Amino acid sequence: MGRVYNFSAGPAVLPEEVLRQAAAEMLDYNGTGMSVMEMSHRSAPFASIIETAEADLRELMAIPDNYQVLFLQGGATQQFAAIPMNLMQNKKADYIVSGSWSKKAFKEAQLYGEARCVASSEDENFSYVPDLSGLTFDADADYVYICQNETIYGTRYPSLPDTGDIPLVTDVSSMFLSEPMDVSRFGLIYGGVQKNIGPAGVTIVIVRDDLVREDVLPFTPSIMRYTTQVKAKSLSNTPPAYGIYICGLVFKWLKEMGGLAVMAERNREKAAILYDYLDQSELFRGTARKEDRSLMNVPFVTGSAELDALFVAEAKSHGIESIKGHRSVGGMRASIYNAMPKAGVEALVAFMAEFEKNNG
């Protein structure tokens, strides 16, 4: 069987060129006679892999010198705890809750200090991003927290909150490297890589120097202290070495594609193909508010649970995989990350049109 169009929300599609290169290097990485999987993380070849990966990521995102880049384990979920543990010097933080992931992060932060929900869109099943105008933050807050792209509900922030001098923390798991971002607007940017960058097991944290602090909450495990990992250059313990290698290959791929501005253009074009179809369809409709639509995750429904199930089942025979929606929205969800080719979105829309003709 050939490759399918994989619309999974994560772990998700990776560039075929990267997978082919990894396959070619599987038994003998760069003349070392071994796989990266078999290699000491203290070896010279691995040092070169992680250093090159960091340099390429810095170049892609134009990360200023006063930010540290960490390649960690524990998933984005571990950062839900690590962020308050490391940053809550005043034990106060303001959270904007725009979906399940920011809600989980907010609940976790409440374990460690006075986390406050300053705005929420739960009243309409997180189908929109809360209005930020007129929002005020606690002047003593250690940080303001957002999840910039909510994977489940398919929303993204159309603009960022103005937090003044309060550091803004963002979870970019499901939009990492999908478009350029101004790193200097944030105190901390983080995400799991298993959606847009690499295999599950690597979490990237980009943190401003002044937030890498010794005065963390006293019970913070050493492995979860940013100081520990910054001093050790992410090698405090065995890192997710093979995953970091794949991330490095994806960074090279992104550079060859022309960088993040080119990816953003491609992503806008792909998303428009799907949204334009949804907007004129009489059977399907997108569930997120138009102004807040994600370019990465596109949930949609027919309005009938039976038709949704039939769509998901029939999609398979058209080479369309993992299109079933998350249970909290229902229906379908197409995740169209960087590595999803335009032809995949076109194939999906062609199948939707055929399905609509037969079932509309």
Ligand SMILES: Cc1ncc(COP(=O)(O)O)c(C=O)c1O
């Ligand atoms: C936006 C967002 N944040 C956090 C998570 C949790 O990530 P992990 O499973 O790596 O802990 C996910 C998805 O899995 C996500 O989509």
